[in-house]
Amino acid sequence: MNTTPSSTTTPSTTTPPAGTTDPAEGSADAVTEETTAKGSATDSAKDSLAKDSATDSPAKDPAAKDTTATPSDAADPGSAPDDLAGQADDVDDAEDLEPDPFEEARHGVGAGAAAVVSAALGVVALTGAWTGRVAAERETLIGQIQTSGGGSAAQQISEIYGDAWHTTALVNGVFAVLALLVGVFVLVRPAFGTPSERPQPTWVRAVALAGVALGVLGVLISAGMYFDLFVALPTAGAPAGG
Numbered sequence: 035m036n037t038t039p040s041s042t043t044t045p046s047t048t049t050p051p052a053g054t055t056d057p058a059e060g061s062a063d064a065v066t067e068e069t070t071a072k073g074s075a076t077d078s079a080k081d082s083l084a085k086d087s088a089t090d091s092p093a094k095d096p097a098a099k100d101t102t103a104t105p106s107d108a109a110d111p112g113s114a115p116d117d118l119a120g121q122a123d124d125v126d127d128a129e130d131l132e133p134d135p136f137e138e139a140r141h142g143v144g145a146g147a148a149a150v151v152s153a154a155l156g157v158v159a160l161t162g163a164w165t166g167r168v169a170a171e172r173e174t175l176i177g178q179i180q181t182s183g184g185g186s187a188a189q190q191i192s193e194i195y196g197d198a199w200h201t202t203a204l205v206n207g208v209f210a211v212l213a214l215l216v217g218v219f220v221l222v223r224p225a226f227g228t229p230s231e232r233p234q235p236t237w238v239r240a241v242a243l244a245g246v247a248l249g250v251l252g253v254l255i256s257a258g259m260y261f262d263l264f265v266a267l268p269t270a271g272a273p274a275g276g
Contacts, residue, residue, distance in 0.1 A: 142235060148220045149241035155213030156248020159206050160255065166205035170198035187270030196267050203259030210252025217245035 177193030185193075220242035224234050258264045 142238070145220050145223060145234060146238045146241070148216055149238050149245060152213050152217035152220060152245025153241050153248060154245075155209050155216065156245050156252055159210035159213055159252030160248060162202065162206055163209060166202045169205055170202045173197040173201045191268055191270065199267070200260050203256045207253060207256030207260065210249050210256055212249075213245050214249030214253065217242045217249060221246070 174194055174197075177190070177195075177197055180193050181190045221239065255264075
């Protein structure tokens with residue numbers, strides 16, 4: 035007699051309860067956590083070693099010390115630009131106060147030339163110039179023309195000789211006055227305008243004084259000639275009786 039089993043057992047897939055964890059997944063998570071922990075520990079150890087080496091390196095290695103440190107006797111670097119600027123200002127002020135050598139040379143050359151001109155004019159005033167001779171000859175010619183038609187002896191003396199004499203004295207006097215003015219200008223020039231720290235050269239003052247002296251002497255001589263103080267004009271003598 036055949037017996038039929040009353041029920042068939044079918045394998046079914048069971049879902050693990052909610053509170054349980056798959057053993058394989060748990061093992062993977064554990065491995066990951068362990069690896070992370072080891073990495074963190076390794077990084078911490080490296081950081082600690084780096085800090086220790088950074089702290090100990092200056093003491094262990096003297097050559098690793100900062101060589102850019104400012105020496106104790108050095109000036110404050112922050113005040114160095116100010117000091118340099120102040121020194122530059124002092125140099126600029128000193129250059130402004132110092133006289134320009136080229137300017138001084140120009141003034142010296144001009145004063146020397148004027149002094150020489152003054153002395154030369156004084157010499158011309160005493161010895162006479164060709165302009166004076168030409169003017170005197172002109173007056174002589176005019177006097178001859180005026181007295182050619184007849185005239186007294188006194189008139190002829192005055193027109194031909196006297197006017198030429200006075201013209202020469204006048205021209206020499208003009209040169210003497212110019213010599214006097216130029217010499218005085220050279221001597222009093224340092225008292226006017228921008229004062230100079232350097233005194234006027236001695237030879238310039240000496241030549242200017244010589245020009246002033248010659249000018250004064252020429253003025254006096256020319257005045258005496260013009261007014262017939264030294265030598266009077268000749269006079270016409272009385273005609274001899276027969």
